Amino acid sequence: MIAKQDYFPLLRRRIKEIINFNSDYYEEKHLRRRVAIRMRALDMSSYREYLKLLERSPEERERLMRVLTVNVTEFFRNPETFVVIHREVLPELIRMKEENGSRVLRIWSAGCASGEEPYSLAMLVKENLGSRRDFRVRIMATDIDRDSLEKAKRGEYLEKELLGVAREYIRKYFERRGEVYRIKRELREMVTFERRDLISDRKYGAVDLILCRNVIIYFSRELKEKLFMDFYESLNPRGFLVLGKTENLSGEARKKFKIYNNVERIYRKEVGPPSPHTFPRRY
Ligand SMILES: C[S@@+](CC[C@H](N)C(=O)[O-])C[C@H]1O[C@@H](n2cnc3c(N)ncnc32)[C@H](O)[C@@H]1O
Known part of the structure; x- marks a missing residue:
C-alpha cells in the first residue's frame, strides 16, 4: 500500500x-x-x-x-508608525503637559497581546524623557487572553523575538540571562497589565494616547463604531488614537476625531466644533 x-x-x-x-x-x-x-x-x-x-x-x-495572526505581535510592529509616535506624538504630548502644568502621562495599549507593543512604547517614552524624573508615566496594557498576559508580565523574550529592536535599545532596556532577554525593571514598572475585554469591560479615562492596533478585525461594524466613541470619551482633549495600518475609523467618530497622520492611522481628539472637512470624502 x-x-x-x-x-x-x-x-x-x-x-x-x-x-x-x-x-x-x-x-x-x-x-x-x-x-x-x-x-x-x-x-x-x-x-x-x-x-x-x-x-x-x-x-x-x-x-x-x-x-x-490572532495573537501575533512584535516589538515596533510597523516601525514607521513608531517613528511618528517617537518623533511627533510623544514630544507633542510632553509639550502639552508642560504647557498645562501636568506631569502625568497616561497611555493605553488596548489588545497588547504578549507585551511587545506596550514595552515598545515604554522605550520610546524613556527616550523622549531622557533623564527627566518629573513625569509620572503609566502605560495600561490590556488584553482578553490570559496566556498572552502572563507572558507579557514576565517580560521575557528570545533573541528571535527581538528582531525589530535596535541594538542600542536591547543594551539599554533588556538584561540577558542565558537565552532569555528580560525587560529591565525600570521599564516593567511603567507598564501595568490587566485582563479586560474591550467589548464589555470598563474603559479607562483621562488617557493621552491609545493604541488599538490589529485587534478589532473580527468586530462587527456597530461594535467598532461604539468602541471608537468609547476611545473618544477615554481620551484627554487633543489626545491621540492609533489604529492598525489597515484599519479605518468609522461612524460618528469620523466627525469627532481629526486625522493626524492618514498613512499611519493616527487620529487626534478634536477640541471645539469639528471641521466639516475633517475627513476626505472617500477616506
Ligand atoms: C494581533 S494581536 C495585536 C497585538 C498588538 N496590538 C499589535 O498590533 O501587535 C490582537 C490581540 O487582541 C486581543 N483581543 C481580541 N479580542 C479582544 C477583546 N475583545 N478584548 C481585548 N483584547 C482582545 C487578542 O487576544 C490579541 O492578543
Whole structure:
C-alpha cells in the first residue's frame, strides 16, 4: 500500500510564500490547529484540497491570515508608525503637559497581546524623557487572553523575538540571562497589565494616547463604531488614537476625531466644533 502523502509541509511553505506570513516561527501543532479552524469552516478534510483553494482565492488568503495572526505581535510592529509616535506624538504630548502644568502621562495599549507593543512604547517614552524624573508615566496594557498576559508580565523574550529592536535599545532596556532577554525593571514598572475585554469591560479615562492596533478585525461594524466613541470619551482633549495600518475609523467618530497622520492611522481628539472637512470624502 502506498502511504498517503502529507500535504501539510507543502501547505506550510506556500503559506509563507503566498500570504507572506513567516510560518517558520510557529510550532507545527499550532499551525495545524489554525489551519484546521479554516478547514472546518469550509467543511474540508484534506490539506491538498485546502491548498488548492488558497492558491486561487485571495479572500481565503485574507481569512487565513486573520486566523493565523490572532495573537501575533512584535516589538515596533510597523516601525514607521513608531517613528511618528517617537518623533511627533510623544514630544507633542510632553509639550502639552508642560504647557498645562501636568506631569502625568497616561497611555493605553488596548489588545497588547504578549507585551511587545506596550514595552515598545515604554522605550520610546524613556527616550523622549531622557533623564527627566518629573513625569509620572503609566502605560495600561490590556488584553482578553490570559496566556498572552502572563507572558507579557514576565517580560521575557528570545533573541528571535527581538528582531525589530535596535541594538542600542536591547543594551539599554533588556538584561540577558542565558537565552532569555528580560525587560529591565525600570521599564516593567511603567507598564501595568490587566485582563479586560474591550467589548464589555470598563474603559479607562483621562488617557493621552491609545493604541488599538490589529485587534478589532473580527468586530462587527456597530461594535467598532461604539468602541471608537468609547476611545473618544477615554481620551484627554487633543489626545491621540492609533489604529492598525489597515484599519479605518468609522461612524460618528469620523466627525469627532481629526486625522493626524492618514498613512499611519493616527487620529487626534478634536477640541471645539469639528471641521466639516475633517475627513476626505472617500477616506
Ligand atoms: C494581533 S494581536 C495585536 C497585538 C498588538 N496590538 C499589535 O498590533 O501587535 C490582537 C490581540 O487582541 C486581543 N483581543 C481580541 N479580542 C479582544 C477583546 N475583545 N478584548 C481585548 N483584547 C482582545 C487578542 O487576544 C490579541 O492578543
